[in-house]
Amino acid sequence: MFVLKVVLLLLSPFIVLYWLLKTYVRRVDAKYRQQNGLRDDVKIIAFFHPFCNSGGGGERVLWVALRALHHKYPDYHYVVYTGDIEAKPEEIKAKAKKQFQIDLNFDISFVYLKKRYIVGDRLYPIFTLLGQSIGSVFLGFEALFQCVPDVYIDSMGFSFTFPVFRYIGGSRVGAYVHYPTISTDMLQMVTNTKTSYNNRAIISNSRVLTSGKLLYYKLFAYLYGLIGRMALVVMVNSSWTQRHVESIWKRKARTVYPPCNTDDLKRLSLQNKKELQIVSIGQIRPEKNHSLQVIAFKEFIDKLSSEGIDTQSAKLVIIGSCRDDEDRQRLNDLKQLSRSLDIESNVEFKVNIPYEELKDLIEESSIGVHTMVNEHFGIGVVECLAAGLITLTHASGGPKLDLITDGVNGFLATDSQSFCQKLYNIYNLNKSKLNDIRLNARKSADRFSEQEFETLFLTSIEEILH
Ligand SMILES: *[C@@H]1O[C@H](CO)[C@@H](O)[C@H](O)[C@H]1NC(C)=O
Numbered sequence: 518m519f520v521l522k523v524v525l526l527l528l529s530p531f532i533v534l535y536w537l538l539k540t541y542v543r544r545v546d547a548k549y550r551q552q553n554g555l556r557d558d559v560k561i562i563a564f565f566h567p568f569c570n571s572g573g574g575g576e577r578v579l580w581v582a583l584r585a586l587h588h589k590y591p592d593y594h595y596v597v598y599t600g601d602i603e604a605k606p607e608e609i610k611a612k613a614k615k616q617f618q619i620d621l622n623f624d625i626s627f628v629y630l631k632k633r634y635i636v637g638d639r640l641y642p643i644f645t646l647l648g649q650s651i652g653s654v655f656l657g658f659e660a661l662f663q664c665v666p667d668v669y670i671d672s673m674g675f676s677f678t679f680p681v682f683r684y685i686g687g688s689r690v691g692a693y694v695h696y697p698t699i700s701t702d703m704l705q706m707v708t709n710t711k712t713s714y715n716n717r718a719i720i721s722n723s724r725v726l727t728s729g730k731l732l733y734y735k736l737f738a739y740l741y742g743l744i745g746r747m748a749l750v751v752m753v754n755s756s757w758t759q760r761h762v763e764s765i766w767k768r769k770a771r772t773v774y775p776p777c778n779t780d781d782l783k784r785l786s787l788q789n790k791k792e793l794q795i796v797s798i799g800q801i802r803p804e805k806n807h808s809l810q811v812i813a814f815k816e817f818i819d820k821l822s823s824e825g826i827d828t829q830s831a832k833l834v835i836i837g838s839c840r841d842d843e844d845r846q847r848l849n850d851l852k853q854l855s856r857s858l859d860i861e862s863n864v865e866f867k868v869n870i871p872y873e874e875l876k877d878l879i880e881e882s883s884i885g886v887h888t889m890v891n892e893h894f895g896i897g898v899v900e901c902l903a904a905g906l907i908t909l910t911h912a913s914g915g916p917k918l919d920l921i922t923d924g925v926n927g928f929l930a931t932d933s934q935s936f937c938q939k940l941y942n943i944y945n946l947n948k949s950k951l952n953d954i955r956l957n958a959r960k961s962a963d964r965f966s967e968q969e970f971e972t973l974f975l976t977s978i979e980e981i982l983h
């Protein structure tokens with residue numbers, strides 16, 4: 518009896534707090550509905566997307582999802598929680614239109630969050646993950662205290678807001694995850710550094726540190742898992758993210774690829790290809806490994822020459838953008854490399870060219886090549902597939918997991934020799950086989966179309982909508 522009394526005494530402040538919060542939230546709901554002229558039975562669907570005006574891939578997902586929902590359920594009331602306090606609703610919609618050609622010509626209620634800074638990483642030099650996560654709980658409360666949704670969808674990875682909306686707001690929670698907050702790779706990395714040191718003094722010193730860090734990561738991963746299981750529906754943007762989310766959240770997640778705009782490229786002709794023209798599309802960044810392309814191309818040319826084949830028409834067209842001086846330096850190094858390999862006349866660089874020119878170049882090229890290791894996804898690769906190029910990519914990351922089936926809709930390689938070998942194999946394929954691969958490539962790009970995204974998103978979210 519005594520124990521029970523103590524427990525009740527200890528718990529009572531929490532019970533009171535819970536009751537107060539629930540009461541307050543009921544008031545917020547009544548007020549919001551009254552201000553917006555919503556009857557009690559009108560469903561409120563809210564997206565938590567504090568950076569909704571950034572114009573990136575994540576925002577494209579948000580707008581396409583909202584448009585699809587509104588199209589199917591026009592009577593619901595749609596809300597976006599955003600921290601872009603300086604942007605008016607019309608401005609946000611205009612940007613979506615300009616940047617993604619997405620018409621948001623229906624009512625969206627933007628609920629502004631003034632405390633977005635508390636989820637920035639500058640605030641937490643150490644324990645950043647935990648700091649940002651706790652920060653997001655507060656931001657979640659700021660959102661909930663303005664509007665209480667029936668359905669809450671986090672589309673920016675602020676998972677620690679789930680309990681706020683589920684238990685205080687009484688909302689049904691869904692999530693679209695682009696990237697896990699903590700991944701099994703990170704845990705692995707800390708574990709590895711722990712065993713890779715061989716200096717004694719360092720071992721004893723750093724062991725405490727690394728074990729400390731490992732413990733922190735593990736604890737965080739455990740919390741993250743608890744939280745992740747509070748969502749009723751979880752979608753992820755790729756197989757890579759699915760693997761990590763499922764292993765840490767210990768639950769099912771459904772892969773719903775983000776929409777890519779491939780319609781334009783699908784209309785390009787497959788006739789009039791220059792047999793020996795290879796195109797490469799990507800920013801001139803180190804991880805894209807353009808030098809591997811140049812070296813493999815050189816080996817390929819040498820192989821053809823040694824068989825007496827005329828290689829004058831062989832071309833590697835490197836299309837890219839340079840953001841800064843470092844990129845421009847890299848570009849010069851690449852030019853230098855092709856000079857020193859004596860293939861200067863076979864390698865063309867097209868930097869910061871307009872979209873129309875890019876399309877023409879893609880249309881006349883036969884092969885698309887992509888050499889980055891462990892690319893998470895590769896929009897550029899999807900574009901090659903949609904354009905019907907014979908696509909040759911590095912056998913890792915998203916291209917291998919999600920995009921290319923070797924020999925079916927494209928090819929995979931690992932180093933300069935195997936890139937060269939695959940180019941040579943492609944050169945030796947007959948017309949009908951090449952055409953099959955081009956058509957397979959186009960078809961496989963449909964998995965990333967807007968229609969496909971909308972269909973999968975709607976069927977996945979449906980169970981929490983009613
Ligand atoms: C998923 O999101 C992450 C983070 O924004 C991104 O790096 C990755 O390319 C995305 N995957 C797909 C399939 O778009």
Ligand SMILES: *[C@@H]1O[C@H](CO)[C@@H](O)[C@H](O)[C@H]1NC(C)=O
Pocket residue numbers: 803804805806809890931932933
């Ligand atoms: C580029 O590819 C080569 C050959 O596979 C590899 O040795 C090198 O590390 C790669 N560079 C980068 C930056 O990935």
Ligand SMILES: *[C@@H]1O[C@H](CO)[C@@H](O)[C@H](O)[C@H]1NC(C)=O
Pocket residue numbers: 946947949950
């Ligand atoms: C083209 O090559 C494929 C195998 O790569 C073969 O099955 C097919 O019969 C060939 N077609 C012609 C017309 O030679």
